[in-house]
Amino acid sequence: MNRKTARRARIKGGLTLALFFFVFVVPFVFIALQAVKNRQESSLLNFAWPSEWVFWQNFITVISARDYMLLLAYFNSIVITVGSVTLLVIFSAMVGYVLQRRKSRLNGFVMALVLAGLMIPPAVVPTIWVLQGIGLFKTIHGMILIQVAYGLSFSILLYRAFIATIPRDLDEAARIDGAKPWQIFFRVVLPLLKPVTVTNIVVQSIGIFNDFTNPLYYLPGRRNVTVQLTVFNFQSQFSTQYNLMFMNILLVTIPPLIVFIFFNRQIVAGMTAGAIKG
Amino acid sequence: MTGLKLAGVTKSFGAVDVIKGIDLKVEHGEFCVFVGPSGCGKSTLLRIIAGLEDVTDGTIEIGGRDVTWAEPSERGIAMVFQSYALYPHMTVRDNIGFGLSLARMPKAQIAAKVGAAAELLQLTPLLDRKPRALSGGQRQRVAIGRAIVRDPAVFLFDEPLSNLDAALRAQMRLELTDLHRKIGATMVYVTHDQVEAMTMADKIVVMNAGRIEQVGTPMELYDRPATVFVAGFIGSPRMNLIDGPAAAAMGAATYGIRPEHLSLSDDGGRWRARVRHIERLGADCIVYLDVDGPGAMMARVGGADPITIGQEVGVTPDPARECRFDAQGQAVR
Numbered sequence: 070m071n072r073k074t075a076r077r078a079r080i081k082g083g084l085t086l087a088l089f090f091f092v093f094v095v096p097f098v099f100i101a102l103q104a105v106k107n108r109q110e111s112s113l114l115n116f117a118w119p120s121e122w123v124f125w126q127n128f129i130t131v132i133s134a135r136d137y138m139l140l141l142a143y144f145n146s147i148v149i150t151v152g153s154v155t156l157l158v159i160f161s162a163m164v165g166y167v168l169q170r171r172k173s174r175l176n177g178f179v180m181a182l183v184l185a186g187l188m189i190p191p192a193v194v195p196t197i198w199v200l201q202g203i204g205l206f207k208t209i210h211g212m213i214l215i216q217v218a219y220g221l222s223f224s225i226l227l228y229r230a231f232i233a234t235i236p237r238d239l240d241e242a243a244r245i246d247g248a249k250p251w252q253i254f255f256r257v258v259l260p261l262l263k264p265v266t267v268t269n270i271v272v273q274s275i276g277i278f279n280d281f282t283n284p285l286y287y288l289p290g291r292r293n294v295t296v297q298l299t300v301f302n303f304q305s306q307f308s309t310q311y312n313l314m315f316m317n318i319l320l321v322t323i324p325p326l327i328v329f330i331f332f333n334r335q336i337v338a339g340m341t342a343g344a345i346k347g
Numbered sequence: 348m349t350g351l352k353l354a355g356v357t358k359s360f361g362a363v364d365v366i367k368g369i370d371l372k373v374e375h376g377e378f379c380v381f382v383g384p385s386g387c388g389k390s391t392l393l394r395i396i397a398g399l400e401d402v403t404d405g406t407i408e409i410g411g412r413d414v415t416w417a418e419p420s421e422r423g424i425a426m427v428f429q430s431y432a433l434y435p436h437m438t439v440r441d442n443i444g445f446g447l448s449l450a451r452m453p454k455a456q457i458a459a460k461v462g463a464a465a466e467l468l469q470l471t472p473l474l475d476r477k478p479r480a481l482s483g484g485q486r487q488r489v490a491i492g493r494a495i496v497r498d499p500a501v502f503l504f505d506e507p508l509s510n511l512d513a514a515l516r517a518q519m520r521l522e523l524t525d526l527h528r529k530i531g532a533t534m535v536y537v538t539h540d541q542v543e544a545m546t547m548a549d550k551i552v553v554m555n556a557g558r559i560e561q562v563g564t565p566m567e568l569y570d571r572p573a574t575v576f577v578a579g580f581i582g583s584p585r586m587n588l589i590d591g592p593a594a595a596a597m598g599a600a601t602y603g604i605r606p607e608h609l610s611l612s613d614d615g616g617r618w619r620a621r622v623r624h625i626e627r628l629g630a631d632c633i634v635y636l637d638v639d640g641p642g643a644m645m646a647r648v649g650g651a652d653p654i655t656i657g658q659e660v661g662v663t664p665d666p667a668r669e670c671r672f673d674a675q676g677q678a679v680r
């Protein structure tokens with residue numbers, strides 16, 4: 070009986086693993102294979118082993134293409150990611166704190182806005198009008214504000230759930246110790262939010278770094294290119310250099326992948342820590 | 348100089364009146380204990396004194412100054428929470444010195460004050476640890492240290508010992524009374540445990556349902572409870588309280604006599620009773636009796652008393668120790 074269930078569990082586990090292998094690993098292997106082939110072989114788009122390895126040559130070509138556009142894209146993407154994640158963390162922790170700690174009549178309304186931010190898809194054209202109106206269209210800082218606005222709801226909800234697990238006694242002890250409200254927040258509460266802050270930083274920065282559509286809409290212009298948009302460099306209506314395109318994909322996929330693998334455990338910890346007492 | 352004065356303090360949460368009019372004076376240097384069943388509003392009253400809750404009505408004076416609407420940090424109080432509320436990310440040193448650093452005291456002076464408090468509470472070897480690396484008793488002492496460095500006019504304690512085991516609790520009771528003697532500050536201490544109240548207090552305030560039932564020294568409350576509630580709450584094992592016709596026969600709506608003020612005899616006695624159960628505690632023993640007339644009663648007799656279950660005995664109260672209460676539960680003198 071017991072042995073039977075154990076065997077069934079093992080079979081289930083094996084099947085799941087196989088499924089995930091096909092969904093996640095096979096495409097990655099495919100990308101990596103094409104990236105080291107020469108142009109003719111890669112255009113066949115198959116799993117055949119490359120007859121000659123041209124990794125280094127593809128690598129240099131991709132980096133230096135169109136006046137080192139990939140490096141500029143990396144710079145832009147990093148500026149956008151760091152800027153918007155910093156603002157996201159500070160603002161959403163503050164909003165989450167106030168929402169959780171100060172009960173007022175406005176809370177319900179603010180929560181409705183937060184949830185609306187999560188549920189209602191953003192409208193592109195009106196957003197562009199607004200951006201143009203305030204002179205932020207086609208600017209990096211405009212893009213940063215867009216990313217903050219789009220990510221705020223999710224981060225607020227994560228923080229709010231986590232802050233509920235921090236005893237109110239701590240706030241009160243700090244208040245008796247003479248801390249002003251902003252000192253209570255920055256010196257007592259924020260340091261204790263570290264697990265969920267790590268989660269927020271990792272999840273949001275991967276999302277923003279990997280974002281393709283928003284920079285496409287809101288940040289046109291050669292100087293403003295972000296990493297995901299460099300994929301277009303080797304794709305055109307008539308000919309696509311698959312080996313270079315896949316090398317490009319590889320180069321923009323690996324950094325977030327490393328971050329994700331590295332912080333995997335903390336992400337889950339931060340997500341579930343708030344869930345217990347939320 | 349008065350340490351603390353409350354006048355007509357009330358508190359309502361929405362439609363619920365939690366504190367229903369408290370007038371109280373605590374003298375400077377007094378150890379005052381608020382005691383009462385849980386939910387009677389002790390913590391709320393303490394938080395009102397601390398300034399963590401606003402009063403609905405009434406005034407609060409600390410050291411002769413009206414602080415009813417002052418910020419907690421400006422009232423000259425320090426509070427020790429039941430959960431200790433230590434900042435988990437700070438070392439013991441930073442926990443104790445946090446308030447001082449917020450007040451922009453020079454570093455050297457902070458170090459000196461923290462060092463002195465740590466010395467007083469035997470925390471010196473632990474100064475660089477984080478709270479999670481401390482035992483319950485040590486955390487308790489850090490919380491007290493954080494209070495001491497503020498040099499408060501009034502210390503507020505909210506059930507500070509309830510998270511400790513029994514042995515440690517007895518030891519901390521002693522340490523707290525020692526500390527009180529050493530620093531001589533006014534202390535207000537909240538507990539639901541009447542043993543803590545009896546053993547530590549200069550003055551006990553018995554609360555029930557948002558009101559003060561009686562204020563007095565431990566022995567005053569023990570000898571002359573003002574109400575049936577106090578009679579039943581103070582003293583362990585609790586006072587025998589009898590009502591109905593048996594009490595009426597003794598000229599009261601409720602008649603009370605403490606177990607230690609009953610004497611047992613083989614024959615005679617005011618009442619006849621049978622022994623139902625005996626708890627032998629060593630030094631003395633508690634005898635559960637079925638008394639003809641009043642009903643179930645407890646008596647405390649010497650530990651060596653050769654009494655047996657089922658035995659028939661005579662029960663006689665010490666007439667000087669009897670308590671009588673009227674129909675409103677007030678003592679009749």
Ligand SMILES: Nc1ncnc2c1ncn2[C@@H]1O[C@H](COP(=O)(O)OP(=O)(O)O)[C@@H](O)[C@H]1O
Binds near residue numbers: 365386388389391
């Ligand atoms: N913030 C609050 N909102 C509503 N009711 C409260 C609040 N705080 C306390 N109470 C109520 O006030 C009563 C007294 O609580 P408390 O002072 O904590 O009692 P005690 O400390 O004596 O056990 C309880 O019935 C509790 O439910």
Ligand SMILES: [Mg+2]
Binds near residue numbers: 389391506
């Ligand atoms: Mg309480």
